[in-house]
Amino acid sequence: MRTLTLTLSALMAMTGSASALAAEPDGSNRAAGNYVHGDFGPPRGDPIKAFLTEPPKVPAPTYRNYPAKVIVELEVIEKEMPISEGVTYTFWTFGGTVPGRFIRVRQGDTVEFHLKNNPNNKMPHNIDLHGVTGPGGGAASSFTAPGHESQFTFKALNQGIYVYHCATAPVGMHVANGMYGLILIEPPEGLAPVDHEYYVMQGDFYTTGKYREKGAQPFDMEKAIDEKPTYVLFNGAEGSLTGDKALTAKTGETVRLFIGNGGPNLVSSFHVIGEIFDRVQQEGGTKIQENVQTTLIPAGGAAIVEFHTEVPGSYVLVDHSIFRAFNKGALAILKVDGPPDKSIYSGKEVDSVYLGDRSAPNLAAVTKATKAASAGTLTKEDQIKAGQQLFTGTCSVCHQVNGEGLAGVFPPLAKSDLIAADPKRPVRILLQGLTGKVTVNGKDYNSVMPPMNQLNDDEVANIVTFVLNSWNNPGGRVSADEVAKVRAEGTAAKPAEH
């Protein structure tokens, strides 16, 4: 793969125009006193139509050593898409995706930018590219009504990885609805070849409903102003980069992530669990940092991280402000396949914990139970099967798949005397949480279990039914109505949002 890349770039260099082979001006081609750094002269050769990719793909390198005219066409599309399982949101998108299409050009290129506003859209839009030197980053020249197109031209004077976003009033709302993406302006010598390049962008989302509350959710401006997101996501949806949509690589390969943060509000503490970044261009700048565990990506900023894969497994990309990863969805997977190297890592894969309730096949029983419940035909077996899948996804992290808990830390659910004493108590614990000292099967535990606010009545009923019927617990079943009654009685303590 790597040798092929090198030959290709040599070939491109040879077939370029004669002037391309000559020493390239470094920006001093202007009249004396008019030096413009990054200006390599007028564009040469035929205009090139830029190939823009949908995330997480990245376009191939330009393989050019001369400045060209590049034509970029980007269409704004307002569309309703899933943001989480059973939850939809009206996104405003560049090119139909969140984040928008990835744009790749070279330093010194003259970019002719066409911004189209689909006739079916309601709102006017424009674009501000952080890589543009000029008023508003292009926003002033690209204000476009639905059914119209704007064009402006700029020279990409600075190399780097830059955010672009819509800057139409109210800007926060346009950005919060997903109007951001990345433009890579390659250094003149190009980036070093790697085996995989991927495009990931974090964003915070604000809905009037709670996290995972089903149905079409509208944007909530008050929450956005208060900076209290409902979702924090990579690439615009929960599960966008997990399960069969996970990023992939093999052992012994190099991976480069172009990782951006559209905001609108939060700063990201970007970390890949199980990996260390060999090279980081923090904030996309030119100086390299090495051996970094977690790097900060500002809202409206981006970074380039590179690492080499040694050992197979599922590597989890997170925002290490960790409640965002586990309670708001800021989680993606890089699946590395290949022969294990026990000298580097000998443990088993961590798949099951994270993938549990996110890949479609695993949720079959949950879907079946939901259908049965609305038809009035829900059986105890349906509940147990659905509860088991939900348990694996939500509870097994702490209480373990076998219900044994963790000695001294998390109480067991298996053959639990606490449950036997009051089989309805798990319902209250799920809804209200449990803090302080508690004795289970003769051992003391003093920990904090937060209320599981993301679970609805059906989910609580199914999980508790599963627990009651597993591991020598007393059996029985709990209905969604009973859960609703308990929910109405209790005063749930809200977890702190931040």
Next chain:
Amino acid sequence: MFRHAMFGVLLAFCGTATVFGAELPGDSIYRLPVALVDQDGRGFSLADRGGKPQLVSMFYTSCQYVCPLIVETMKKTQRALPDADRAKLQVLLVSFDPTRDTPQRLHEVYAERHLDKSSWTLARTETPSVRKLAAVLDIQYRALANGEVNHSTALVLLDAQGRIVARTDKLGEIDPDFVAAVQSALRTR
């Protein structure tokens, strides 16, 4: 007054739009019926200006800041042209403020600014037509409570048939691209 202007507008919209016998192109602004009065009290319609390329802009006489600059820039643009071309260019400035800018006031400004009789016209039209003319020229303006008018700046170049072929918002210095466009329009008749 309002009804007369409206009636005139409606009437003018009927029938084919022509200038000197030739059918006007679909994007010609001369298709917009605008009844104007110049600084000498003469009435004319916008379409009467057809047949020659024109520089058009909008202004008002009590404007302290930008409007004098508009006039100066238009003059500079004229001077940047070769002598032969300059004589062929017509300049039209229409007021945003017909209440204050009577033909008499326009006449005063004409003298104050030493404008060349052979090529310059200052004119006014009724309020609804001001809005329509600005709309067709893509000029924005807003009358403020204190009598001032906030407005965007545009020098618009029309060809002989009234199509907008170039525009600039550069004030103070001349816009070389715009001057080139003016020259080109004056050569192709």
Next chain:
Amino acid sequence: MKNAALLLAVATFSAHAADYVAVHGGTFASVLPADDKAADVNIAPYRLRSEPVTNAEFLAFVTAHPQWRRTQTARVFAEQRYLAHWSDDVTLGSNAAPDQPVVQVSWFAAQAFCENEGARLPTWNEWEFAAAADATRGDARKDPAWREAMLAWYARPNQTLANIGGVPNVYGARDLQGLIWEWVDDFNALLVASDSRDQNDPDRLKFCGAGALNLRDRENYAVLMRVAMLSSLKAADTTANLGFRCAKPGN
């Protein structure tokens, strides 16, 4: 003969929509202040159409005034998408129900319709004043519910256009929100710098004196979005969500 029957049918459809309601006007805190700083605006009493103009009404207009038909209208007055959703010049067809507000109309076409009935487009202030009302209050803008109703429409992706017939507000006007964008007479007075983050950085040369609009009450982003939309348009433009209604001076 066919035209006469059509006109009769159209007249009965739209008798209700063609009603004008009286709006008393007065002093009003507009998002666009009168002196570009903070002063309230004074709005003279006016009458406003209770509903946007419908397809049926606009059809009657172009039937009687052929120069405003789709194939007859010059590009300087309406872009090529003018009435694109109608089957032909004088037939609505299946994509344009008679009681839907007419859309894909330019500012010039809208003005011509209004002038034909002795009216004109409402000014921004007149539209804003009437839209500030809800069913019980003249100025409901402090109520989050009022703002939410506007925002809910912006957030919904494009669906089939509904018919007129919304809940009347305190003046008896309907569908000022939640149905379509509406042209105003002075749409090109909304001097917003097209990069809306520049609000406090007036480019004095560009906007003669005071600089681009200083939108007061930025919290009212629901109205801000209306200003943004109108300021993105040129007079010959049309969009699939942009219609209009007419206004007359008060008696």
